[in-house]
Amino acid sequence: MSGTTQVVVVTGASGGIGRAVARAFGAREARVALLARGEAGLHAAAEDITRGGGTALEIPTDVADFDQVEAAAERVEKELGPIDVWVNVAFTSVFAPFDEIEPDEFRRVTEVSYLGYVHGTLAALRRMKARDRGTIVQVGSALAYRGIPLQSAYCGAKHAIQGFNESVRCELLHDGSRVRTTMVQMPAVNTPQFSWVRSKLPDHAQPVPPIYQPEVAAKAVLYAADHPRRREYWVGGSTVGTLIANAVAPGILDRYLAKTGFKSQQTGEAKPADQPSNLWAPADRSRDYGAHGEFDAESTPRSFQLWASKHHSLLAAGGSALAATALAVWRRARS
Numbered sequence: 358m359s360g361t362t363q364v365v366v367v368t369g370a371s372g373g374i375g376r377a378v379a380r381a382f383g384a385r386e387a388r389v390a391l392l393a394r395g396e397a398g399l400h401a402a403a404e405d406i407t408r409g410g411g412t413a414l415e416i417p418t419d420v421a422d423f424d425q426v427e428a429a430a431e432r433v434e435k436e437l438g439p440i441d442v443w444v445n446v447a448f449t450s451v452f453a454p455f456d457e458i459e460p461d462e463f464r465r466v467t468e469v470s471y472l473g474y475v476h477g478t479l480a481a482l483r484r485m486k487a488r489d490r491g492t493i494v495q496v497g498s499a500l501a502y503r504g505i506p507l508q509s510a511y512c513g514a515k516h517a518i519q520g521f522n523e524s525v526r527c528e529l530l531h532d533g534s535r536v537r538t539t540m541v542q543m544p545a546v547n548t549p550q551f552s553w554v555r556s557k558l559p560d561h562a563q564p565v566p567p568i569y570q571p572e573v574a575a576k577a578v579l580y581a582a583d584h585p586r587r588r589e590y591w592v593g594g595s596t597v598g599t600l601i602a603n604a605v606a607p608g609i610l611d612r613y614l615a616k617t618g619f620k621s622q623q624t625g626e627a628k629p630a631d632q633p634s635n636l637w638a639p640a641d642r643s644r645d646y647g648a649h650g651e652f653d654a655e656s657t658p659r660s661f662q663l664w665a666s667k668h669h670s671l672l673a674a675g676g677s678a679l680a681a682t683a684l685a686v687w688r689r690a691r692s
Contacts, residue, residue, distance in 0.1 A: 363387040364437045365582075366430070368420050368477055369447030371398025371641050373548030374496060376405070376648040377571035378444055378578045383411030385579075388437040392418040392429055393447065395641030412437070420447045420473030421465070423480075430480040439488060442582045443481035445474040446496045449636050450511040450550065452622070453557035462555065463510045465636055470514035475521060478538070482525075485536045492585040494578055495522050495540040499596040502542075503603040503610065505565070506618040507558065526588060537585035541577050542600070544569050544593030547649055547656040553633045553640035560623035561632075567595050568656040571648045 365382045369375035371393035382389050383406035391402050391413060399415045406413035414437055416429045433440055448470035451462050478493055485491030501519040504512040519540070526538050545564030548571055556562050569592070577592045591597050602610050633640040640646070 362438075363441050364390070364433065364439060365442045365444065366390045366392060366433055366440055366477075366481070367444045367446060368392045368418070368473065369445075370402050371395045371639070372646045373446075373550055373648060373650070374543070374546060374571050374574045374578075375444075375446035376402050377575035378446065378496075379413075380405045380409060380648070381572075381575040381579050382442075383407075383409035383413065386410045386412075388412040388414070390414045390416060390429070390433040390437060390440075392416050392420065392426075393639070393641075394419055395635075395639035397643050397645045398639070398641030401645035401647070419469075420476055421468035423472075423476040426473075426476040426480050427483075430484065434484060440481060440484055440491060442492045442494065443477055443485075444494045444496065444578060444582070445477045447473050447477075448511070448514070449555075450508065451555045451557070451636065452507050452562045454507060455509040457557050458510060462636060466510035467514055467517075470511060471517045471521075474518050478521075478525060482536065486534060489535045491536050492582050493536070493538040494581050494585070495538065496574070496578060497522075497540045497542045497589070499542055499544060499591075499593075499599045501540075502600050503607075505614050505622075507622055523588075539581050539585045539587055540589040541574075541581050542589060542591050542596055543574050543577075544596045546571055546574050547652040549641075549646035549648075549650045551650050551652070552646065553635045555634040555636040556628060556632065558623055558628060561626050561628050562622060563624045563652065564650075565595075565618075565621045566655065567593070568652050569593055570653075570656045570658045572658060 365387050367375050367379045370379045370391035379389050379391055379402050389406050389411050391399050393399050396417060403413035403415045416432060418425045418429045420426055449466055451458050451466055474495055481493050495518055497518060498515045500512045501515040522538060522540050529536055545568045547568050551562045554562060577590055581590050
């Protein structure tokens with residue numbers, strides 16, 4: 358679906374993947390509601406939407422508070438129209454060994470990064486189920502299946518979203534509902550989170566290479582929104598490799614990550630003394646960070662695996678044809 362009739366809600370829309378997703382929908386001239394805490398980031402995101410030909414509605418929202426999310430959904434429907442697509446992206450995190458994370462910090466990450474998705478999904482379903490149409494896209498991660506060191510709160514939230522989303526999907530299928538929910542599992546992405554995440558590490562945090570640009574993630578989200586019958590999409594070869602390795606040899610992967618996971622998530626340069634933290638208050642309240650982080654030079658703007666995910670039926674057919682041809686050649690050679 359495209360055009361000015363499409364109404365889209367994006368949480369975490371002021372930066373990173375959420376910002377790139379909002380821009381992409383805006384470029385299709387959609388009406389995009391932007392939910393996030395940072396006012397400077399929200400305002401800049403709205404300008405992106407307008408320049409792209411879409412319509413923007415800024416709604417400062419803390420997704421950890423269901424009343425705020427519900428009020429935002431109500432405002433969207435009054436000002437933009439019935440919600441067609443709801444994209445849950447908003448999150449926060451703490452980079453630290455588990456026993457260095459305070460209970461209130463862990464709780465805050467869970468309330469934003471997990472319950473924020475629950476709140477957004479509930480607000481969307483309250484409206485979509487009555488109309489028997491609509492799509493909810495959960496932006497996930499390879500870490501929804503595979504926990505890594507130094508990100509216990511974030512990994513826990515992503516695992517929780519995975520189970521929650523599967524449960525909701527089963528209920529919708531049971532009801533015969535035409536409301537769809539799908540999940541997009543992301544790789545490491547070059548977003549501003551590594552410049553504003555609450556970090557207790559000695560060195561500057563970084564995504565685990567290979568790193569993808571947020572526009573790759575945005576393309577996957579738009580495709581998932583347009584094709585929501587698939588239960589989930591995997592983005593990036595690293596996501597596929599991680600999930601397969603975890604399914605086949607999780608114990609070996611535990612030991613591998615124990616050896617490599619600390620160093621690979623730090624640049625080797627000291628963390629800036631004045632690095633902000635967006636755990637309790639938005640880092641982009643007075644400064645716009647945009648969609649990209651600090652790792653443009655190390656990031657790729659494309660993913661063959663994403664193309665393959667979009668065309669899995671074609672690849673499966675091609676694989677079957679190749680296998681049939683090989684079998685025919687082998688039989689002919691034997692005869």
